[in-house]
Amino acid sequence: MPAATLHVVATPIGNLGDLSPRAQQVLREVAAVCAEDTRRSGQLLAHFGIGTPLLALHEHNEQQLAERLVARLLGGEALALVSDAGTPLVSDPGYRLVRAARAAGVKVSPVPGPSALVAALSVAGLPSDRFTFEGFLPAKASARRERLAALAGEPRTLVFYESSHRIEESLADLRAAFGDDRPAVLARELTKLFETVLDGTLADLHARVAADADQRKGEFVLVVQGVGEDADAKLAEGRRVHAILARQLPPSTAAKLAAEITGAPRKALYGAGAGADD
Secondary structure (H helix, E strand, C coil): CCCCEEEEECECCCCHHHCCHHHHHHHHHCCEEEECCHHHHHHHHHHCCCCCCEEECCCCCHHHHHHHHHHHHHCCCCEEEECCCECCCCCCCCHHHHHHHHHCCCEEEEECCCCHHHHHHHHHCCCCCCEEEEEECCCCHHHHHHHHHHHCCCCCEEEEEECCCCHHHHHHHHHHHHCCCCEEEEEECCCCCCCEEEEEEHHHHHHHHHHCHHHHCCCEEEEECCCCCCHHHHHHHHHHHHHHHCCCCCHHHHHHHHHHHHCCCHHHHCCCCCCCCC
16 A cells, blocks of 8 residues: 555445445555544444554544644555545545645545435435535524525535434425425435435425434435426525515515515415524
């Protein structure tokens, strides 16, 4: 294995059989593995009989450790970077170390593999030629609704990550921002024992998640179709304008003005921003 290389290694998102032979070899031969959670990564390495030392590298210490790790790389060592699951840097720590290594002239080499984002998109059956990844939506309801209002007119397929304790609320906010009839797919626990992939409208998915506590457990990827042409685009733009106007005006007035500005139906806009804030 070439020395002075930072290997960015994708690890399984559930099924351990998805760790590639090349990834196993790299993790076995590097001087150390930089891991977001050393306990979780330690279990993965132990499963494959890999005894490489682990170093904790997470969002709270990455900036401080980057210089020391780059010094090791410049000294001729090879290191691996992994996250808890999936491809590092995709809604996970690591970009500061990668940036520092590249700035120092160190080779950074990917070891491709699992990604919850790509896995969900591959089975969603929604347009995938153009998509945008939004990661996790804001935890605070007001910020989440503001983000969704800004995305309501996005024509590309949208992909979100979400946690179990916010999935129901986020689906409700998506309905308010995008409309009940927007096609979507909810992928839960991908490659794990209780994997489920639900499809339908946002209203359908929200109802199924609200009615079944099991569908509120685990890790989620939500894939939402972008706006279509004409009526869908008009409605999405109307919702975006309404959300802005509703900050200063009564809901009925905001809906009336947004309808006049965009041509969207007023009844579909009225009440779109309703709901208690966190």
